[in-house]
Amino acid sequence: MDMTRRAALLTSAAIAANVLNPMRSFAQATPRKGGVFTVHYGAEQRQLNPSLQASTGVYIIGGKIQEQLVDLDAAGQPVGVLAESWEAAPDGKTITFKLRKGVSWHDGKPFTSADVQFTAMEMWKKILNYGTTLQLFLTAVDTPDPLTAVFRYERPMPLALLLRALPDLGYISPRHLYEGKGDIRQNPVNLAPIGTGPFKFVTYERGQHVIADRNADYWRPNAPYLDRIVWRVVTDRAAAAAQMEAGQIHYSPFSGLTISDSARLAKDPRFIVSTKGNEGNARTNTVEFNFRRKELADIRVRQAIAHALDIPFFIENFLGDFAKRGTGPVPSVSTDFYPVDNGPQYPFDKKLAAKLLDEAGFKAGTGGTRFSLRLLPAPWGEDISLFATFIQQSLSEVGIKVEVVRTDGGGFLKQVYDDHAFDLATGWHQYRNDPAVSTTVWYRSGQPKGAPWTNQWDWTDPTIDKIIDDAATEVDVAKRKALYGDFVRRANTELPIWTPIEQIFLTVINAKARNHSNTPRWGSSSWHDLWLAE
Amino acid sequence: MRVLVLAGRRLAASIPTLVLILIGVFLLLQFAPGDTVDAMMAQMGGGDAATARELRRFYGLDLSVWAQLGNYLWRLVRFDLGFSAIYGKPVATVIAERLPATILLMTASLSLAFFFGLILGVVAARGVNRWPDTLISTLGLVFYAMPTFWFGLMAIVVFAIYLQWLPAGGFEDITIAHTGLSRLLDIAQHLVLPTLTLGLFYMAIYLRIMRGSMLEVLNLDFVRTARAKGMDETRVVVRHVLRNALLPMVTLIGLQAGTMLGGSVVVESVFSLPGLGRLAYESVVQRDLNTLLGIVFVSALLVIAVNFIVDLLYARLDPRITTGA
Numbered sequence: 001m002d003m004t005r006r007a008a009l010l011t012s013a014a015i016a017a018n019v020l021n022p023m024r025s026f027a028q029a030t031p032r033k034g035g036v037f038t039v040h041y042g043a044e045q046r047q048l049n050p051s052l053q054a055s056t057g058v059y060i061i062g063g064k065i066q067e068q069l070v071d072l073d074a075a076g077q078p079v080g081v082l083a084e085s086w087e088a089a090p091d092g093k094t095i096t097f098k099l100r101k102g103v104s105w106h107d108g109k110p111f112t113s114a115d116v117q118f119t120a121m122e123m124w125k126k127i128l129n130y131g132t133t134l135q136l137f138l139t140a141v142d143t144p145d146p147l148t149a150v151f152r153y154e155r156p157m158p159l160a161l162l163l164r165a166l167p168d169l170g171y172i173s174p175r176h177l178y179e180g181k182g183d184i185r186q187n188p189v190n191l192a193p194i195g196t197g198p199f200k201f202v203t204y205e206r207g208q209h210v211i212a213d214r215n216a217d218y219w220r221p222n223a224p225y226l227d228r229i230v231w232r233v234v235t236d237r238a239a240a241a242a243q244m245e246a247g248q249i250h251y252s253p254f255s256g257l258t259i260s261d262s263a264r265l266a267k268d269p270r271f272i273v274s275t276k277g278n279e280g281n282a283r284t285n286t287v288e289f290n291f292r293r294k295e296l297a298d299i300r301v302r303q304a305i306a307h308a309l310d311i312p313f314f315i316e317n318f319l320g321d322f323a324k325r326g327t328g329p330v331p332s333v334s335t336d337f338y339p340v341d342n343g344p345q346y347p348f349d350k351k352l353a354a355k356l357l358d359e360a361g362f363k364a365g366t367g368g369t370r371f372s373l374r375l376l377p378a379p380w381g382e383d384i385s386l387f388a389t390f391i392q393q394s395l396s397e398v399g400i401k402v403e404v405v406r407t408d409g410g411g412f413l414k415q416v417y418d419d420h421a422f423d424l425a426t427g428w429h430q431y432r433n434d435p436a437v438s439t440t441v442w443y444r445s446g447q448p449k450g451a452p453w454t455n456q457w458d459w460t461d462p463t464i465d466k467i468i469d470d471a472a473t474e475v476d477v478a479k480r481k482a483l484y485g486d487f488v489r490r491a492n493t494e495l496p497i498w499t500p501i502e503q504i505f506l507t508v509i510n511a512k513a514r515n516h517s518n519t520p521r522w523g524s525s526s527w528h529d530l531w532l533a534e
Numbered sequence: 535m536r537v538l539v540l541a542g543r544r545l546a547a548s549i550p551t552l553v554l555i556l557i558g559v560f561l562l563l564q565f566a567p568g569d570t571v572d573a574m575m576a577q578m579g580g581g582d583a584a585t586a587r588e589l590r591r592f593y594g595l596d597l598s599v600w601a602q603l604g605n606y607l608w609r610l611v612r613f614d615l616g617f618s619a620i621y622g623k624p625v626a627t628v629i630a631e632r633l634p635a636t637i638l639l640m641t642a643s644l645s646l647a648f649f650f651g652l653i654l655g656v657v658a659a660r661g662v663n664r665w666p667d668t669l670i671s672t673l674g675l676v677f678y679a680m681p682t683f684w685f686g687l688m689a690i691v692v693f694a695i696y697l698q699w700l701p702a703g704g705f706e707d708i709t710i711a712h713t714g715l716s717r718l719l720d721i722a723q724h725l726v727l728p729t730l731t732l733g734l735f736y737m738a739i740y741l742r743i744m745r746g747s748m749l750e751v752l753n754l755d756f757v758r759t760a761r762a763k764g765m766d767e768t769r770v771v772v773r774h775v776l777r778n779a780l781l782p783m784v785t786l787i788g789l790q791a792g793t794m795l796g797g798s799v800v801v802e803s804v805f806s807l808p809g810l811g812r813l814a815y816e817s818v819v820q821r822d823l824n825t826l827l828g829i830v831f832v833s834a835l836l837v838i839a840v841n842f843i844v845d846l847l848y849a850r851l852d853p854r855i856t857t858g859a
Contacts (some may be wrong), residue, residue, distance in 0.1 A: 044620075046621070046622060047622065127585070129585070132585070185592075190622075205631075205808065206632075206808065207632060207809075207812065208704070208708075208806075208808045211708065232704060232708075233806060233808070234703060235806070236803040236804050238687055239690070239803065242687065243702045246695050246701070246702035248702055248704065408573075408819050409572075409576030410569065410819070411567040414568030415568075448583035450583040451582045451586070
């Protein structure tokens with residue numbers, strides 16, 4: 001264990017040196033035009049249009065080609081992209097966007113409010129995951145002139161919520177290539193996207209690479225710097241690390257390499273390994289309880305499980321410095337919503353755990369076992385897999401026998417979110433800048449069966465339902481924040497899901513890259529200012 | 535003409551096998567929890583139940599298993615491999631895109647394994663129990679025992695990262711547009727390490743088989759007769775021994791054409807090659823039934839074709855084995 005700890009400490013020193021070494025970062029200050037930037041693409045997607053699918057796997061390519069109305073700036077504040085300004089009516093039911101002048105699609109057609117209207121009504125509201133929930137009460141988008149789009153809502157839509165959701169859920173597609181061309185999902189443009197962004201789609205060779213070239217007519221002056229971006233499909237993580245070292249790949253986003261390879265490359269001056277630029281992609285490791293099990297429906301058992309896990313030990317020895325103790329469903333990087341008081345936390349205390357289990361009436365039987373549980377770990381990352389084993393071993397020490405059932409992605413979602421064939425599940429919850437986008441659905445009762453990443457635990461709590469509903473339509477920013485504080489405290493008290501670890505995705509990037517990681521969702525952003533030093 | 539008749543007969547005989555394999559794979563995949571829509575949701579990072587229902591209807595996944603199987607077989611009869619849910623293209627197109635890399639890799643590895651297995655096997659047998667034999671046999675054992683993926687990664691570390699002689703992965707260099715001969719050379723360069731990785735394991739097998747069968751044939755009466763006639767040693771080995779010793783090797787190629795497709799999954803992943811093996815793996819994870827069945831179909835055809843060629847080679851090597859009447 002000592003060795004591991006020392007290795008972790010050395011790693012952290014190396015990372016600090018990388019981040020703090022100003023000599024290398026600013027060695028060449030004048031942006032250089034040209035160059036080919038190669039990106040590690042770990043999992044291929046069915047399509048590349050971010051107006052239809054909200055996921056980093058799509059943004060990492062589609063986000064360079066298509067643009068959204070609003071993105072986040074370096075300080076995490078909304079900044080206009082295709083929209084120049086916005087205004088909400090006092091009742092919160094009308095939000096007006098003024099669009100950028102002189103923007104055209106890659107095929108030369110002008111970008112207008114008609115594109116916004118079509119994308120919002122036909123894609124965001126009907127197809128886009130999380131968009132369908134966000135835009136549930138959107139009734140119409142009026143287009144009084146080509147540069148004005150007026151969003152009309154049936155119920156108040158908090159402007160702050162919309163602006164924090166749009167960086168992910170606000171990509172615009174060209175109406176003229178979709179309208180009247182049959183099923184939107186099957187449109188070939190989805191695999192050869194046309195956008196207004198700094199890079200133009202060139203080719204997609206399945207299993208090999210995607211290529212996009214500089215858009216010479218881009219609306220931002222002097223942008224982009226790069227000639228070309230190549231996304232290389234590399235599914236094997238060890239192979240991806242090798243290709244980074246061989247110089248075939250410049251950038252591996254979203255914790256694409258193994259923890260050990262990332263730690264190793266952090267010590268190499270040719271690479272920068274950091275969580276910077278991923279603040280908008282915070283995630284928490286979760287422990288999800290199935291309330292259909294009578295043992296887990298007892299709050300003392302859930303508390304006991306939380307107390308039985310030595311989270312600081314796990315983080316220090318398995319996750320290194322890239323993770324920290326989680327405090328609740330809203331991660332600490334959320335400056336807008338992180339509450340002052342998170343409510344009860346559950347420090348490691350094995351004796352207390354045993355006492356709680358005794359009190360709940362689950363005395364240790366023969367062999368010291370109280371009861372057995374099935375744990376399903378999500379297959380999204382090695383930290384989840386390690387955590388599952390850690391849960392198994394820790395709980396056996398307080399008399400709970402855990403069987404770990406490992407499946408692939410499809411199997412995991414089916415068993416947990418459709419068949420409810422789990423007792424405990426562990427995975428990630430990804431926070432998307434505002435709790436209303438993708439967090440509250442984990443806690444709101446009445447979610448339809450089969451909807452992944454929603455409350456499928458059979459947990460019902462009228463108090464939290466009311467808080468969630470009130471906050472979703474609250475226009476006053478301060479009141480919303482207060483409501484989400486109540487939400488976090490209630491979630492931590494009742495513990496339907498426990499969020500013990502907070503992580504930010506890890507970036508591994510070649511030190512030659514400049515202007516990288518300068519926004520909170522940089523991997524997904526447009527890279528119009530990215531350049532490569534010689 | 536006789537060859538054509540034989541080919542036709544062999545193909546007709548393999549059709550029932552093929553159908554059984556397809557039905558088996560189809561049913562096996564039904565046991566895996568979740569379907570392509572679940573896999574899609576996992577990839578999207580979220581979605582609602584209504585969307586999932588609609589997608590299931592779109593891909594025909596709301597039908598019963600038997601109806602789906604019936605539809606599939608009926609399409610197959612009309613030479614239609616169906617439409618891939620992940621790739622959004624006809625399965626035939628998806629496979630056609632991936633086939634070249636796999637065939638190239640398989641041919642290169644098999645040739646390497648066969649050629650060097652043969653030479654090393656002969657050398658070992660000729661110097662049995664002396665140092666060439668010990669050296670070659672030990673080397674063979676090492677290659678045989680080494681896990682493919684580990685050898686691949688080590689080869690990358692040494693030749694791509696440390697020495698920087700060869701690329702670490704990919705099928706060709708895409709940052710520079712190569713054409714004609716330079717593209718060919720570029721692809722060849724990219725294939726060196728994967729070919730070695732996949733081929734050395736099979737070379738180890740061939741070498742041992744070759745050595746064994748050489749030793750066996752060398753002790754047969756007709757070899758003694760040939761030597762007694764005063765024939766020189768090289769002629770004995772090439773004309774009399776090699777020809778007979780080759781038969782088990784050729785048998786093995788037929789058997790291993792299928793195994794090699796399986797082994798290529800690992801090699802294609804480690805070297806990020808766009809081949810059929812990785813496609814098969816991804817289709818399982820994505821529950822893309824049509825693509826997976828298409829791959830099974832095409833690989834079965836490949837194995838049948840290789841075995842057919844092996845049969846013809848038999849007849850050529852040993853006239854006692856006829857093409858059948």
